[in-house]
Amino acid sequence: MSSFALLALLGVASAAKVCTNVTVPVYINARQAIFDVPTFETNLDAVKFSLDFTNIGMNYTDVVTKGFENFQGLYNISAKYCKPQGDNKANPTVQVLTHGIGFDKSYWDLSYNNYNYSYIDVAVAAGYHTVSIDRFGIGNSSHADPLKVQAPSEVSALHEITSMLRNGTFPSVSHKFGKVVHVGHSFGSLQSYLLTALYPGSSDGVVLTGFSMNGTWLAQTLADWNLHLARLNQPLRFGDQSVSRSKTNTAWLGQSLISILQSALSAIGINLSTSDLWQEIATTELGDIINGWNATVAPVAQNLPTGYLTWSDLTSNIFAFLYPGYFDVGAALFAESSKEPVTLGEIFTLGNGAPATSPHTGPALVLTGNEDTIYCGGRCESTGNPNLASIPAGVAKAFPNASKFEAYIHPNTGHGINFHYNATAAYKVIQDFLSSNGLQSS
Structure with a gap:
C-alpha cells in the first residue's frame, strides 16, 4: 500500500x-x-x-x-x-x-x-x-x-x-x-x-x-428518520444543484422567506407570528435547504445516487440522537446542517450476520x-x-x-x-x- x-x-x-x-x-x-x-x-x-x-x-x-x-x-x-x-x-x-x-x-x-x-x-x-x-x-x-x-x-x-x-x-x-x-x-x-x-x-x-x-429499536429508528433521498433533502450538498452568490447577495434567506410568507399569508387572512413561522421553517426540510444556502462556504454538490438516504429534518435528528434539556439547540442545528447520508447497503448490513x-x-x-x-x-x-x-x-x-x-x-x-x-x-x-x-x- x-x-x-x-x-x-x-x-x-x-x-x-x-x-x-x-x-x-x-x-x-x-x-x-x-x-x-x-x-x-x-x-x-x-x-x-x-x-x-x-x-x-x-x-x-x-x-x-x-x-x-x-x-x-x-x-x-x-x-x-x-x-x-x-x-x-x-x-x-x-x-x-x-x-x-x-x-x-x-x-x-x-x-x-x-x-x-x-x-x-x-x-x-x-x-x-x-x-x-x-x-x-x-x-x-x-x-x-x-x-x-x-x-x-x-x-x-x-x-x-x-x-x-x-x-x-x-x-x-x-x-x-x-x-x-x-x-x-x-x-x-x-x-x-x-x-x-x-x-x-x-x-x-x-x-x-x-x-x-x-x-x-431498529424499526422505531427508521420510522423516526422518515427516510428521504439525500439529494432532495439537501440539494445543495447531496444533489446536483450549485449556488453562487455575489458580494451584494448577503440577505439571510430564512429571514427573507419569513417576511415573504408573512405577507402572503396575511393577504388571505392568516396571521402567524415570526416565531411560529421560524418554528415551521427550522423544523422541516425547508430548514435543510436554507442551511445549505446560508453556509459560510458554498457547499460542493456531490450529486449522490438516490440510494443515499437521510432523515427528514431537525426534529427527526433530535428524536434519534439527542436528549432534550441536555444539549444546546445551536448544536442540534449544527448537526442537522452538517449531517451525512446513509446508504441502502449500510441499512441492510446493520448488524446482519455479525458474529x-x-x-x-x-x-x-x-x-x-x-x-x-x-x-x-x-x-x-x-x-x-x-x-x-x-x-x-x-x-x-x-x-x-x-x-x-x-x-x-x-x-x-x-x-x-x-x-x-x-x-x-x-x-x-x-x-x-x-x-x-x-x-x-x-
Missing part, C-alpha cells in the same frame, strides 16, 4: 494538537451480499423501502439478497491525523476513530462553540495520537454504488488503515504504532467490533460508544448514554432483568476473552453523545479506561 500516491491536503495546528488531513488510498476486499433493489426515483420510494424493511411479515433483507460477491477495488479514505504538539514519546498509542450513521469524521472534532465538544482535544491532551476517518462512501471518502457501500467493505477499509498504522506506511506518520486502539460510535462501533471479530489481533483495545447488541462473539483479548469498553433511543429504547438501565445492570452490559457476552470488560452508562445523554453538554466527561471516562489498562502512550 505504501507505493500508492498520497495527497496531504492540510496541516492545522493549535496550542494542544497538530493535525494533518490526508487522503489515504486503500484496497478494499470484502465478501458481501448482492442486493436487488429497484432504483429510487422519489421520496415515496424511500418510504416504501422503510415499510418493507420494517414489515414484521418478512425479512426484506433476505428477499432482496440474490447472492454474494467479492467486492474489490482501490478507493480513497479521507482521514485526519492528530498528535500532541511537541510530542516526543517513543511509543505513542494511536486511537482510530470511526463515526456512526449521519456523521463524518468531524464528529470527533466538532468545530461548534470553538471546539468545546472536541473528543480529539481530550484524547490528545491525554497523550494519544488519533486518526479519525470518513467511512468508505461517506464525507470526503470515495463514494460508490450505495448498494455496494456495506459494513463488510467499510470494515475492510478500516483494517487497511489499521495495518498501515502498525507497519509504518500510514501517510504523514514517520513511525510504526505498537499499540492501536479503536473507538467507534454507533455504526462505527459495530464496525470496530467486526474488526476485532473478523481480523483477530488487529486491535489492542476497543471502545464502543452509543452501542449495545440489542436491535429491538455473536469476538476473539479479542484486549480490554473492551462500551459507553452509551442512558437515554439512548436507538440501542436502549430510551433508558439503558431498564433491562427487566435483575442480573443485568444495563442493556449495553449484555455486550460482555460478545467478548468472552477480553482482558477487561466494562459497560459504562453516561447520564443525561442520548445516542449522539458528542453533542451533549456533558460530552467531555464521557471522553475522560474513555481515556481513563485505556490508560488504566496499559494502553497509554509511553
Whole structure:
C-alpha cells in the first residue's frame, strides 16, 4: 500500500494538537451480499423501502439478497491525523476513530462553540495520537454504488488503515504504532467490533460508544428518520444543484422567506407570528435547504445516487440522537446542517450476520448514554432483568476473552453523545479506561 500516491491536503495546528488531513488510498476486499433493489426515483420510494424493511411479515433483507460477491477495488479514505504538539514519546498509542450513521469524521472534532465538544482535544491532551476517518462512501471518502457501500467493505477499509498504522506506511506518520486502539460510535462501533471479530489481533483495545447488541429499536429508528433521498433533502450538498452568490447577495434567506410568507399569508387572512413561522421553517426540510444556502462556504454538490438516504429534518435528528434539556439547540442545528447520508447497503448490513462473539483479548469498553433511543429504547438501565445492570452490559457476552470488560452508562445523554453538554466527561471516562489498562502512550 505504501507505493500508492498520497495527497496531504492540510496541516492545522493549535496550542494542544497538530493535525494533518490526508487522503489515504486503500484496497478494499470484502465478501458481501448482492442486493436487488429497484432504483429510487422519489421520496415515496424511500418510504416504501422503510415499510418493507420494517414489515414484521418478512425479512426484506433476505428477499432482496440474490447472492454474494467479492467486492474489490482501490478507493480513497479521507482521514485526519492528530498528535500532541511537541510530542516526543517513543511509543505513542494511536486511537482510530470511526463515526456512526449521519456523521463524518468531524464528529470527533466538532468545530461548534470553538471546539468545546472536541473528543480529539481530550484524547490528545491525554497523550494519544488519533486518526479519525470518513467511512468508505461517506464525507470526503470515495463514494460508490450505495448498494455496494456495506459494513463488510467499510470494515475492510478500516483494517487497511489499521495495518498501515502498525507497519509504518500510514501517510504523514514517520513511525510504526505498537499499540492501536479503536473507538467507534454507533455504526462505527459495530464496525470496530467486526474488526476485532473478523481480523483477530488487529486491535489492542476497543471502545464502543452509543452501542449495545440489542436491535429491538431498529424499526422505531427508521420510522423516526422518515427516510428521504439525500439529494432532495439537501440539494445543495447531496444533489446536483450549485449556488453562487455575489458580494451584494448577503440577505439571510430564512429571514427573507419569513417576511415573504408573512405577507402572503396575511393577504388571505392568516396571521402567524415570526416565531411560529421560524418554528415551521427550522423544523422541516425547508430548514435543510436554507442551511445549505446560508453556509459560510458554498457547499460542493456531490450529486449522490438516490440510494443515499437521510432523515427528514431537525426534529427527526433530535428524536434519534439527542436528549432534550441536555444539549444546546445551536448544536442540534449544527448537526442537522452538517449531517451525512446513509446508504441502502449500510441499512441492510446493520448488524446482519455479525458474529455473536469476538476473539479479542484486549480490554473492551462500551459507553452509551442512558437515554439512548436507538440501542436502549430510551433508558439503558431498564433491562427487566435483575442480573443485568444495563442493556449495553449484555455486550460482555460478545467478548468472552477480553482482558477487561466494562459497560459504562453516561447520564443525561442520548445516542449522539458528542453533542451533549456533558460530552467531555464521557471522553475522560474513555481515556481513563485505556490508560488504566496499559494502553497509554509511553
